[in-house]
Amino acid sequence: QVQLVESGGGVVQPGGSLGLSCSASGFTFRDYAMHWVRQAPGKGLEWVAFIRYDGSNKYYADSVKGRFTISRDSSKNTLYLQMNSLRAEDTAVYYCARDLGYCSGGNCHNVFDIWGQGTMVTVSS
């Protein structure tokens, strides 16, 4: 079945680094754009980063720009998020999500149709 499984979460000190992975299965990973979305404890959802299906374009939320890097390895069916200079406000559950790839009338929509189960990142001393 179509599935995304995140890994790599944990506890890290402020200013530290952490790398997350998202393993995809059940679909042709290289055909889909992907996203990272996070959710701080007890809070709402925040989009973090996007990567095009072929890795040629990447976009980031202002809150993580310059500190986080999204990447993918389609030979391994894996999406990554490298997080540097971590802050307390980066504490959250991090979800990877597939982009549905819905386009209509020449316009393409960014829709999160498949989500992983999430991995918790805690930034604390």
Added chain:
Amino acid sequence: DIQMTQSPSSLSASVGDRVTITCRASQSIGNFLNWYQQKPGKAPKLLIYAASNLQSGVPSRFSGSGSGADFTLTISSLQPEDFATYYCQQSNSAPLTFGGGTKVEIK
């Protein structure tokens, strides 16, 4: 950035009730609006995309409407499994943004 405002932030309803959640964008976003359901401790689930398209496998009691800046998610007859938090999300322009959520609780 486009701000998404949901109302109400929470509501209490009974099984069988018709429930309506609204989402307003800070500027016109056409039909670039999606709805998600999230249950405690679980990942969000896509319900509606492009304002009114029902995602495959989602019960037909869920429907979405609207365009421009004002959108609505309607649950025609609330079921026990529908008690959850609902989020809208715009994809008209980056950064992609979500509403603050509407928690649907049991009356």
